[in-house]
Amino acid sequence: MSNYSKNSLMQFINPKPDDIEICDVTLRDGEQTPGVVFSREEKIVIAEKLDSIGIEAIEAGFPVVSEEEEATVREIAHLGLDARICCLARSVAKDIDVALRCDVDFVSIFIATSDLHLKYKYHKTFEEAKSCALDVLDYAKDHGLTVRFAAEDATRTDINILKSIFKSAEEHGADYVSIADTVGILSPRTAFYLVSEIKKTIRTKVCIHCHNDLGMAVANTISGAEAGAFQLHTTINGIGERCGNASLEELLVSLRVQYGIERYDISQIVELSGLVEQYSGIPVPRIKPIVGANAFxxxxxxxxxxxxxxxxxxxxxxxxxxxxxxxxxxxxxxxxxxxxxxxxxxxxxxxxxxxxxxxxxxxxxxxxxxxxxxxxxxxxxxxxx
The missing domain is CATH 1.10.238 (Recoverin; domain 1)
Structure with missing residues (x-):
């Protein structure tokens, strides 16, 4: 007998999200949890454990933040892991220079696209922000980098505007485009719809990055994958800004139980969760799925x-x-x-x-x-x- 109960309804669900990879962002977005700081040694342990589980990509940090952060990202990039290592960069050429010094496998360039962010954060028009972002994308590609082009607050951006900037990013050589649900406003149905619409516009691989403000980050990530999102973003224990991100452990077990995707070594999940609980100082709730004390x-x-x-x-x-x-x-x-x-x-x-x-x-x-x-x-x- 299998060690999990199969969902008999899944035979009626189409499509199966099997053409996927996971990019865990614990070391960057997870560390942006208020009060959380990982040491260099802790980041290395987490990265190595993620790699041993089979996670395909690890976002190691935001190296422009400090010299220590840059050194840590560079060290993780040189660990010889099977996982590809990326780092975050603003739409600023200086950030690309730092990413190049870190020798990462790819860089995630982000620009906010919603009217709200453009008005109150950038104080720029959309065209001004777009031009800046595409210039930096060109700069990164000219220097041989693989680029993930991320639209921050994508889910509060007019869908035609979002399609426009992703199409432009594709034309400028972006290897991935990323939908960031920055304030967790999606629902499973809107996640599926949004990814489906973007997929109609571009051929570039689509990423989905969900926050958990309404408690639906994992469900939204899975719905995005069903619609064709290729790269799924997670954090261990679901840590992250405000209410956190899509939980790695919940996503991995859901993929196995719901869809039979068994390529990840989830036998290490509780151990990894405990390490991040210890390093972050954020207790795992007893009733948290998969890793909570009450789960079994x-x-x-x-x-x-x-x-x-x-x-x-x-x-x-x-x-x-x-x-x-x-x-x-x-x-x-x-x-x-x-x-x-x-x-x-x-x-x-x-x-x-x-x-x-x-x-x-x-x-x-x-x-x-x-x-x-x-x-x-x-x-x-x-x-x-």
């Missing part, structure tokens, strides 16, 4: 009894698939059958009378908001003898 925890009596007999009754996929472990919790909601199963797995054989006494102790402990661990349960059992 069961307490309700009916659930526990079923899981003890067949885990797939209440688990979409086996915890071992992502490097996690199942936890059976006994407490207020534990039933007699579930408790008996837990006790037997611990190696005890209690009478019905003993089980009734033990269940009463467990429920009282749970109602007092005290967690009943296996050690505590063993203590309760020893008091019965």
């Amino acid at each position: 925890s069961h307490e309700s009596g009916i659930h526990v009894a079923a899981v003890l007999e067949e885990p797939m009754t209440y688990e979409l996929f086996a915890p071992e698939m992502v490097g996690a472990k199942r936890e059976i919790i006994v407490g207020k909601h534990t039933g007699s059958k579930a408790l008996k199963g837990v006790v037997q797995k611990m190696g005890y054989d209690l009478t019905n009378e003993q089980m009734c006494v033990l269940l009463d102790k467990v429920k009282k402990c749970g109602e007092a908001k005290r967690k009943v661990t296996c050690d505590r349960l063993s203590e309760f059992i020893s008091e019965l003898e």
Whole structure:
């Protein structure tokens, strides 16, 4: 039997987003989370782990920010990873010079395209900003760089304007164009529509970069992929500005469970999540999908009894698939059958009378908001003898 439950509805879904690659932006966008700074050593560990999982591209940083950032990006670019390394650059020639010194595989040049950003951030007309961006794109291509041309706040840009600048970028040699949902305004349907419309206009590979302000970043990324987006952007644990970005672990497991895309080694996901939790200082919520402490925890009596007999009754996929472990919790909601199963797995054989006494102790402990661990349960059992 497979270690995950297949979605029988997926056979009716078309198309399958199998022509994709993932660009993880934890080291750049993730580090823009307020209060987060990764050390050089931490960035290298994260990059190496992403590479071992099979992530195709890693955005190593924004090297123009500081000499230390530039040195770190350069070092990651020279680690000899299979993943291609990129860095971020403004539409400024100086940023391209720094990217060249870093010896990255490709550079992501961005320019904001929405009226809101043009008026209040750049104080320029669209044509002025476009001309500046295309000049820098030309400069990067003239120096032999592979270029991802990113439209910041693309999802609040008039779609005809967006098509226009992406078409121009293609004509100037851009290797990718990137749709940035900068404030997370997309929904799955609008993500699919937008990517589909852009794909009608250009032949260049399309990237989608989603923020999570409405909690739909992963869903929007998947919808974009279904519409033909090639490069999907993520961060580990979904960290990033404000409410974060599309979560790497949620996307990887969704691709496997929903579409059977198995080329990524997701058995390392929990370990990687823990590293980023430690390095960033941002706790992973207990209820976070895939890597949260509760992802494979069961307490309700009916659930526990079923899981003890067949885990797939209440688990979409086996915890071992992502490097996690199942936890059976006994407490207020534990039933007699579930408790008996837990006790037997611990190696005890209690009478019905003993089980009734033990269940009463467990429920009282749970109602007092005290967690009943296996050690505590063993203590309760020893008091019965």
